[in-house]
Amino acid sequence: MSGHPSYRIATIEGDGIGPEVTRSAMAVLAEACGAGRLDFVMVPGGAGHYQASGEVLPEETLKACRELDATLHGAAGLPGATYPDGTEVGNELHLQLRFKLDLYANVRPIKLLKGVRSPLRDFDAGNAGRGIDYVIVRENTEGLYASRGAGVLLRGEVASDSLVVTRKGTSRVARFAFDLASKRGGALSDGKQRMTVCDKANILRSYAFFRSVCEEVHAEFPGVEIDYAYADAITVHLLKRPDFYDVIVAENMFGDIISDLGAATVGGMGISPSGEIGDGHGLFQGAHGSAPDIAGRDLASPVAAILSGVMMLRWLADRHGDPALGKDADRVERAVESVLEAGDFVPTDLGGKTRCSEMTQAILGALA
Known part of the structure; x- marks a missing residue:
């Protein structure tokens, strides 16, 4: 070589x-x-x-x-x-x-390899062309885990941790996810390049802000469709229609949870x-x-x-x-x-x- x-x-x-x-x-x-x-x-x-x-x-x-x-x-x-x-x-x-x-x-x-049986049998290779092949991009430096080692425990009675979302942290991970989607072949179900924002924007201001910053970054990637899913709903969607997804971006803790769920659908953490x-x-x-x-x-x-x-x-x-x-x-x-x-x-x-x-x-x- x-x-x-x-x-x-x-x-x-x-x-x-x-x-x-x-x-x-x-x-x-x-x-x-x-x-x-x-x-x-x-x-x-x-x-x-x-x-x-x-x-x-x-x-x-x-x-x-x-x-x-x-x-x-x-x-x-x-x-x-x-x-x-x-x-x-x-x-x-x-x-x-x-x-x-x-x-x-x-x-x-999150990719189902040939020869591996998914718990979601409908999406096994060879089943009407369906399959599982998407990527979860988890923001890795802030979110709820920014409180690690800095949370408050009062007198053994009250505990609190802070959820931290910044414009810089969100915009750079959103840009990373949009860029990744722009280089992939699109979702298996329809071939569309798509970036899904996973959040709880309907409940918490921090997640509404996360979503709004992702929307701003979307203007830089007109060829990629933007999509939204609440963190609780996406756990259902990843089981019912995983072939809809292409790239998913999420705050730190939500990304941690849904990436393990996704791994289970393609054979587990060992692969x-x-x-x-x-x-x-x-x-x-x-x-x-x-x-x-x-x-x-x-x-x-x-x-x-x-x-x-x-x-x-x-x-x-x-x-x-x-x-x-x-x-x-x-x-x-x-x-x-x-x-x-x-x-x-x-x-x-x-x-x-x-x-x-x-x-x-x-x-x-x-x-x-």
């Missing part, structure tokens, strides 16, 4: 199944891109590192994530690894990275990728947790980590004007889908018995 640029990836294996799925992703991505294209720079972080050193995100790791081309992360969190106030250490790793790198768009593709993206940095990891109960037993599905790697390659390709890297990403996605469709290798989280190492080898074989 001489003549193509190379990329340095800050790689945090993390805790639980994190090391297993990260190594699978590294093997598949390296095979797809060819020798010398990707340099995985291993850096420490997570709950286990906190227990050993008192640091969940060492300065060297933050520096690598800031200076290298992208970040690949396995998973973080261990039972009993908590701060003195009882909150979990594991979440802190990517939360700190999220804020310190300003990763304001949490991108969760669902995610990316946390800002103007200058991108962090990619499977949507699942660290699953310490199966750690080290070769039982985890590497699919989410591998597909998160696909997202990383596409982000790098777009950012650096490297179409060859985009083609490598397409090859990996096709390899994953061909293995799942053939049905000989089924990960444990999809009801099969295929081990992490076996799934990895099958995908490598499909790539070759």
Whole structure:
């Protein structure tokens, strides 16, 4: 692959199944891109590192994530690894990275792959051309979660947290979502490029403001249709007519909730990728947790980590004007889908018995 640029990836294996799925992703991505294209720079972080050193995100790791081309992360969190106030250490790793790198768009593709049975059987592949393929863009730095660590607890009787919505935060995530919709093929049901705003504008001023800012940004994207759905109603729509959706944007907490619902409709968290993206940095990891109960037993599905790697390659390709890297990403996605469709290798989280190492080898074989 001489003549193509190379990329340095800050790689945090993390805790639980994190090391297993990260190594699978590294093997598949390296095979797809060819020798010398990707340099995985291993850096420490997570709950286990906190227990050993008192640091969940060492300065060297933050520096690598800031200076290298992208970040690949396995998973973080261990039972009993908590701060003195009882909150979990594991979440802190990517939360700190999220804020310190300003990763304001949490991108969760919801796509039903061939060979995977959806709980929504009407939308399985081959059913009158229907399917599930949309993206949830969750605002990642404010909303209700802006109160994290800053809420008020009065005398064990009253607790309050503040919902924070800013013009800057909303406009940039709306612009990200509209831009994404403008580059996709449109919703499966009608082919229209559509951006849906998920909110509770009928009840709370903060969400009405969120909606109004999204409407302002829409003027920049006349080719993309704007649509609205209340957070409670969209949970019904994502089950009844998922093929209507193309790109959905939501405040932090609502986005957190509906993206897990969407993942369940396409096979679960074990095959669902995610990316946390800002103007200058991108962090990619499977949507699942660290699953310490199966750690080290070769039982985890590497699919989410591998597909998160696909997202990383596409982000790098777009950012650096490297179409060859985009083609490598397409090859990996096709390899994953061909293995799942053939049905000989089924990960444990999809009801099969295929081990992490076996799934990895099958995908490598499909790539070759």
